[in-house]
Amino acid sequence: MDKQRFVRPYMWAVVAAGACVTAYSAAGLPVARLDLRLVPLVAVTLLVSSRFCIPIPRTTGQVSFSDTFIFLTMLLYGGDVAVLLAAAELFAASRFGKKPFSIFTSLFNGAMMACSTFITVLFVRLLFGPVDVLARGEFSASFVAALCVMGLVQYVANSTIAAVHTSLKAGEPVWVTWRNKYLWTSITYFGGASAAGLAVKLASTAGFYALVAAAPIIFIVYLTYRTYLDNVEAMAAAAKAEAAAGGRAESAAQQAEQARKHVEELSHYIAEQKRIREQYAQIEKLSALGELASGVAHDFNNTLAGILGRAQLLLSAKDPAKVEAGLQLIIKTAKDGARTIKRIQDFARQRRDHDFQPVAVDQLLLDVREITRPRWKNRAESEGVHITLELQLGSDDARVMGDESELREVLVNMVFNAVDAMPSGGTLTLSTRESNGAIEIAVSDNGTGMTEDVRSRVFDPFFTTKGKAGMGLGLSVSYGIIRRHEGVVEVESEVGRGTTFRIKLPAAKSAAKPAAESASPALALVPQPSGAARILVVDDEEHVRELLKDILESEGYGVRLARDGREALALLDGADFDAVFTDLGMKGMSGWELAHAIRERDGAMPLAVITGWGDAVGSGERSDARVDWVVTKPFDTAQILSIAREVARRAESRPKSAGVAA
Numbered sequence: 001m002d003k004q005r006f007v008r009p010y011m012w013a014v015v016a017a018g019a020c021v022t023a024y025s026a027a028g029l030p031v032a033r034l035d036l037r038l039v040p041l042v043a044v045t046l047l048v049s050s051r052f053c054i055p056i057p058r059t060t061g062q063v064s065f066s067d068t069f070i071f072l073t074m075l076l077y078g079g080d081v082a083v084l085l086a087a088a089e090l091f092a093a094s095r096f097g098k099k100p101f102s103i104f105t106s107l108f109n110g111a112m113m114a115c116s117t118f119i120t121v122l123f124v125r126l127l128f129g130p131v132d133v134l135a136r137g138e139f140s141a142s143f144v145a146a147l148c149v150m151g152l153v154q155y156v157a158n159s160t161i162a163a164v165h166t167s168l169k170a171g172e173p174v175w176v177t178w179r180n181k182y183l184w185t186s187i188t189y190f191g192g193a194s195a196a197g198l199a200v201k202l203a204s205t206a207g208f209y210a211l212v213a214a215a216p217i218i219f220i221v222y223l224t225y226r227t228y229l230d231n232v233e234a235m236a237a238a239a240k241a242e243a244a245a246g247g248r249a250e251s252a253a254q255q256a257e258q259a260r261k262h263v264e265e266l267s268h269y270i271a272e273q274k275r276i277r278e279q280y281a282q283i284e285k286l287s288a289l290g291e292l293a294s295g296v297a298h299d300f301n302n303t304l305a306g307i308l309g310r311a312q313l314l315l316s317a318k319d320p321a322k323v324e325a326g327l328q329l330i331i332k333t334a335k336d337g338a339r340t341i342k343r344i345q346d347f348a349r350q351r352r353d354h355d356f357q358p359v360a361v362d363q364l365l366l367d368v369r370e371i372t373r374p375r376w377k378n379r380a381e382s383e384g385v386h387i388t389l390e391l392q393l394g395s396d397d398a399r400v401m402g403d404e405s406e407l408r409e410v411l412v413n414m415v416f417n418a419v420d421a422m423p424s425g426g427t428l429t430l431s432t433r434e435s436n437g438a439i440e441i442a443v444s445d446n447g448t449g450m451t452e453d454v455r456s457r458v459f460d461p462f463f464t465t466k467g468k469a470g471m472g473l474g475l476s477v478s479y480g481i482i483r484r485h486e487g488v489v490e491v492e493s494e495v496g497r498g499t500t501f502r503i504k505l506p507a508a509k510s511a512a513k514p515a516a517e518s519a520s521p522a523l524a525l526v527p528q529p530s531g532a533a534r535i536l537v538v539d540d541e542e543h544v545r546e547l548l549k550d551i552l553e554s555e556g557y558g559v560r561l562a563r564d565g566r567e568a569l570a571l572l573d574g575a576d577f578d579a580v581f582t583d584l585g586m587k588g589m590s591g592w593e594l595a596h597a598i599r600e601r602d603g604a605m606p607l608a609v610i611t612g613w614g615d616a617v618g619s620g621e622r623s624d625a626r627v628d629w630v631v632t633k634p635f636d637t638a639q640i641l642s643i644a645r646e647v648a649r650r651a652e653s654r655p656k657s658a659g660v661a662a
Contacts, residue, residue: 007168011108018111021118025083045069067192075135075200079121087114116157123153151193155186303337336405358399358508365430368411376419385425392431399508406481413474414443421447438504446498533578533648534558538568540586565589579606579647595625
C-alpha cells in the first residue's frame with residue numbers, strides 16, 4: 001500500500017485538531033492570573049529554545065529544547081497557557097530556527113505540540129486535579145508522581161504523532177519508526193519535567209526569579225542529550241565503516257558495549273537527579289522552618305519589648321490615669337502577640353481569610369508612639385541619645401479597613417528601624433493625610449539614610465544592614481502585610497539626610513466605629529451572680545491557675561485548684577462542684593481524658609476547656625467529650641466571668657446531690 005498519499009490528509013487532520021485545541025485553551029485562558037513575570041518566560045521559550053534544536057537522525061524532524069519551559073508554564077500558570085505557548089514555540093522554532101520549514105509544516109509542528117500538551121494537561125487534571133494548584137502544594141510523593149506522569153504522557157503523545165507522520169512518509173510500520181527514531185528522545189521530557197518541578201519549588205521558597213537556579217540543570221540535560229545524539233551518530237558511522245571493511249561482528253560487539261555504557265550513564269544521571277531533588281526538598285523544608293522561626297522570634301521580641309518597657313515605666317508611675325493608660329497598652333500589646341500566634345496557626349492550616357474592620361489611623365499612630373516610647377525615649381536617653389517623636393495627625397475620622405494588630409506591627413517595625421538609623425539622635429515624624437480616596441501614613445527620620453542599592457533591596461527577605469543584630473525580616477513581613485491590605489509602600493531616602501516610608505491604604509468606605517475605640521472587653525467586668533458557684537480549676541501551669549483563681553474570686557466565686565487530672569478527680573470524689581475549668585495539654589492525663597472521666601461520674605457537670613490550641617480544637621473531640629465551652633489562651637477576664645455567671649445560673653436549678661454519681 002502506498003502510505004505516502006495519506007501524509008497530507010494526516011497533516012491537515014493534526015492542524016485542524018491543533019486549531020480546535022488552541023481555540024479551546026484561548027477561551028479558557030485565566031487572564032486575571034497572568035502577570036509581568038510571564039513575559040520573560042515566554043520570551044526565553046520563543047527566542048532561546050528555538051536556537052537549541054537538535055535534528056532527529058534519519059528524519060527531517062528536529063527536537064526543540066522547550067519542554068522544560070512548557071512544563072514550567074504549566075505548573076505556574078495552568079494548562080491553557082502552556083498549550084498556547086507550546087503551539088507558538090514549535091511554530092516559531094520550525095519557522096525561524098536554524099533550518100526553517102514551510103508554513104504548512106510549521107503549522108503542523110505547532111499543532112502537534114498543542115495537541116500533545118493538551119493531552120498531558122487532561123491526564124494530569126484527571127489524576128491529580130488542577131496543575132497550578134498541585135504546584136502550590138508541598139513537595140510530596142503526589143507531586144513527584146505528577147511530574148512523572150507529565151513527562152511520560154507528553155513524551156508518548158508527542159513522539160506518537162511524529163512517528164505516525166514519519167512512518168507514512170517512509171512507508172514503514174509505525175512501531176518500527178517509533179522504536180528506531182523516537183524512543184531515545186524520552187530523556188528530554190523526563191529531564192524537563194524534573195527541572196521544571198525543582199524550579200517551581202525553588203521559586204515558592206526564594207521567589208520567582210529563583211527560577212534562574214534551574215538554568216544549570218536545563219543546560220546539563222541539553223548537553224547530555226546532545227552528547228547522546230553524537231554518540232548515536234558516531235556509532236552509526238563506525239558501524240558503517242566497519243561493515244564496509246567486513247568487520248560486522250566486531251562492530252556489533254562494540255555497539256553493544258557502548259550501548260551498555262550509555263545505559264549505565266543514563267542510570268547514573270537519573271539517580272543523580274533523584275538525589276538532587278531529595279536534597280533540594282530537604283533544603284526547602286529547613287529554609288521554610290527557619291524563616292518561620294525567625295519571623296516568630298522577630299515579632300515576639302517587638303511584642304515583649306513593648307510589654308516589658310511599659311511595665312517598667314508603670315513601676316515608678318504615681319498617677320492613676322497614667323497607670324490605667326499603661327495597662328491598656330499592655331493589654332493591647334499582649335493581644336497583638338496573641339494575634340501573631342493566630343496567624344501562625346492560620347498559616348499551618350493554609351487559611352487565607354482576613355477579618356478586616358475599620359481602624360482609626362490617628363489612634364493607631366497614638367498607640368504606636370506610646371508602645372515604642374521605651375525604645376526611642378527611655379532606652380535612647382539612657383545611652384545619651386536624644387530623639388524627638390512628632391505627630392502630624394490629619395482628619396480625626398480617617399479610617400482604613402484592616403487588621404489593627406498587623407498595621408500596628410508594621411509601624412512599630414518602621415519606628416524601630418528609624419531609631420536604629422539615628423545613632424546620634426534626631427527627629428522622628430509620624431504623619432497622616434487623606435488624598436484621592438486613600439490614607440497615607442508616613443514614617444520619617446533625619447538619620448543616616450540609605451544608598452540606592454540598599455533602598456532597592458530593603459524589602460527583600462533576610463537582607464539587613466545591621467549585621468548579626470538584624471535578621472532582615474521586619475520590613476519583608478511588613479511589606480507582605482501592606483500588600484494583604486491592598487496597599488502600597490514607597491521609600492524615599494538620601495544618604496546623610498534621612499529616610500521616609502510612605503504607606504498608602506484604601507480609605508474605609510464605612511464610617512463604622514472601629515473596634516479599637518470600643519470599650520476593652522478585658523475590663524468590662526460581668527456582674528456578679530446572686531449565688532456563689534464552686535468551680536474546680538485544673539491546669540499544670542501555676543501562673544495560669546492562680547490567674548483564674550484571682551479572676552473568679554474577685555467576683556465572689558469559690559475556687560479550688562488542681563495541678564493535673566488525677567488530683568482533680570480526687571477533689572471531685574471528696575466535694576461537690578458546680579463546674580470544672582480544665583487545660584488540655586497536661587502530663588499524665590490530658591484534658592480530654594479528664595472530661596471523659598467526669599462525664600462517667602456526672603453527665604450534667606458544666607465543663608470549660610481553656611487551651612492554647614484554640615481554634616485547632618476539633619468539633620468532633622468537643623462533641624465526644626461533651627464540653628460546654630472552649631476558651632482560647634490568652635483569654636479575657638470578661639470571657640471567664642461570663643462562663644462563671646452561666647455556671648451560677650445552672651447551679652441554682654441543679655440539685656446538689658447530682659455532684660457525685662452513685
